[in-house]
Amino acid sequence: MRKVLLSYLLFFGGIVQGQSGQNLNTRALNFGVDGDRRGAYVSIPSPISGSFTIEFWVTSDISASGYAQWWAGFGIVDADLWGVKSDFGISLSDGSKIAFGLGELGGSDVTIKSTTSIYSNSTSRIWYHVAATWDKPTKAMKLYINGTQEATGTSSGSSNRTPATISLGKMGSDYSANSWSGGTLDELRIWNVVRTSNEILANYNKQIVGAKPGLIASYHFDQGVANACNSIDCGAASTINTLIDDSGNNRTGTLYLFSLNGSSNNWVTASVTLPVTWQSFTAEKQGDVSVLKWSTASEQNTKDFEVQHSTNTLSWTPLGTVAAAGNSTTTQQYSFTHATPFKGNMYNYYRIMQRDLDGKFSYSKIASLIYDEPGPDVYVYPNPAIGIVTIYLAESQDVRLIDIAGATVWKGTLAAGRSQIPLTHLSKGIYWVVTENAKKQLLIQ
Numbered sequence: 001m002r003k004v005l006l007s008y009l010l011f012f013g014g015i016v017q018g019q020s021g022q023n024l025n026t027r028a029l030n031f032g033v034d035g036d037r038r039g040a041y042v043s044i045p046s047p048i049s050g051s052f053t054i055e056f057w058v059t060s061d062i063s064a065s066g067y068a069q070w071w072a073g074f075g076i077v078d079a080d081l082w083g084v085k086s087d088f089g090i091s092l093s094d095g096s097k098i099a100f101g102l103g104e105l106g107g108s109d110v111t112i113k114s115t116t117s118i119y120s121n122s123t124s125r126i127w128y129h130v131a132a133t134w135d136k137p138t139k140a141m142k143l144y145i146n147g148t149q150e151a152t153g154t155s156s157g158s159s160n161r162t163p164a165t166i167s168l169g170k171m172g173s174d175y176s177a178n179s180w181s182g183g184t185l186d187e188l189r190i191w192n193v194v195r196t197s198n199e200i201l202a203n204y205n206k207q208i209v210g211a212k213p214g215l216i217a218s219y220h221f222d223q224g225v226a227n228a229c230n231s232i233d234c235g236a237a238s239t240i241n242t243l244i245d246d247s248g249n250n251r252t253g254t255l256y257l258f259s260l261n262g263s264s265n266n267w268v269t270a271s272v273t274l275p276v277t278w279q280s281f282t283a284e285k286q287g288d289v290s291v292l293k294w295s296t297a298s299e300q301n302t303k304d305f306e307v308q309h310s311t312n313t314l315s316w317t318p319l320g321t322v323a324a325a326g327n328s329t330t331t332q333q334y335s336f337t338h339a340t341p342f343k344g345n346m347y348n349y350y351r352i353m354q355r356d357l358d359g360k361f362s363y364s365k366i367a368s369l370i371y372d373e374p375g376p377d378v379y380v381y382p383n384p385a386i387g388i389v390t391i392y393l394a395e396s397q398d399v400r401l402i403d404i405a406g407a408t409v410w411k412g413t414l415a416a417g418r419s420q421i422p423l424t425h426l427s428k429g430i431y432w433v434v435t436e437n438a439k440k441q442l443l444i445q
Helices: 199-201
Strands: 027-031 041-045 054-057 074-078 088-093 097-102 110-117 128-137 140-145 149-155 163-166 184-193 217-218 255-257 267-269 276-286 287-301 303-311 319-324 332-337 348-356 362-363 367-370 378-381 387-394 397-403 408-416 419-424 427-433 439-444
Touching: 027 348, 074 184, 074 427, 088 128, 097 128, 097 140, 110 140, 110 149, 140 199, 149 378, 199 408, 276 348, 276 367, 287 303, 287 348, 319 332, 387 397, 408 419, 408 427
Parallel strands: none
Antiparallel strands: 027 184, 027 267, 041 163, 041 255, 054 128, 054 184, 074 088, 074 163, 088 097, 097 110, 128 140, 140 149, 184 217, 276 287, 287 332, 303 319, 303 348, 348 362, 348 367, 378 387, 387 419, 397 408, 397 427, 427 439
16 A cells, blocks of 8 residues: 655656567557656456466566555556555666565565566667566565566455455555556456466466466557557547456446557567577487587677586586577577486486577577486376376477366476476376377376
8 A cells, every 4th residue: 555655757668579578469558657647557357366377478678766665656556545455566667676565454565576677778678577466365466577587575464455456557445646657568467366487487478368277357458550650640440548448347447548549558579589590409428428419590799608507407517508609580509418427227417508699598498318218298297196297398388187088187387397296186097198299108006
């Protein structure tokens, strides 16, 4: 709940990829701030009551001051209410860090903040993905940037959230100029469940289309003509001043104070050039050494490739670096030899971290070796399993667990690496673990 007003100006600017992610949409919505520091905003019906996950893409080219609570910052996706209420919100604070907070009727405010600053200068503006979760039963709060958890906390209570609307681009209840942030937002999704870290990591740089279990509002910001006239006031056939909900729940948003013309206060281009287009990555055994080979279809401002090794996919050790092409529109081939892989009955996992000249990075899929044979892209163990099963994936993908009758008894999206699925609710018998490119039999005992 907001108790004071602090004066500051924020403007979210242009559009490129985040450090370890990719905004896949082609359009976004820019929230400008005029000379009187009044700004455009969107109001959407709040579908949130209990546990939730809010995730979206955002950019920023302004460094903000430090504020103790989220409601003193500049609202990005916010449902702040005046007074002592069970509200919530996400704002900018502390040198362009993300602040996520909850108020509590009869309790105190709790705000957690990212360690990453989402500031980027006007020439190298970067998209950052933000995800905030709250679990009502445990009161646990979590904040993720680009799929990586950066902050945790515990709310002071577990009351149902009471705001009826959520504001995009400003604080929810504050109509003064001080809280109007402006912004360029994209791909806002609201869930009535707490998305796991694996689900957030696996999907943050993907567009989710249509209705999905637990998805109660979804906005792609892909309306209008980018950077052009979208209002009858400037000559368009109609005014595009609504934000469409793609979740199937018809929670349409309403645009206020947008000029809907040009590159500010309008639907804008969200064009992004990928620094690297990965083509392939393989690992093979040659005698007692591991030979890693990878190729790229194109590169832009690439610095180098860091080869990383793990025995569990959880902790990674750098093995060395290979210089990158820098800029290329043709296929580039690379290789690296690991002279001392672990021997015996132990997996050697490998991945490549590609680094740009400006500090951004991305990862390849994971490759693995054991003995003299390549490790599988999908590995299920132990098998037979009792109580829990571990699934290793070389890259993120959708997974289903199917019983002998063909019915799906579990499904989800798992990140690259190791994930565990509880089996205690399932009967003993034969099941199938089905991924996008493999099918493995599993015996539950």
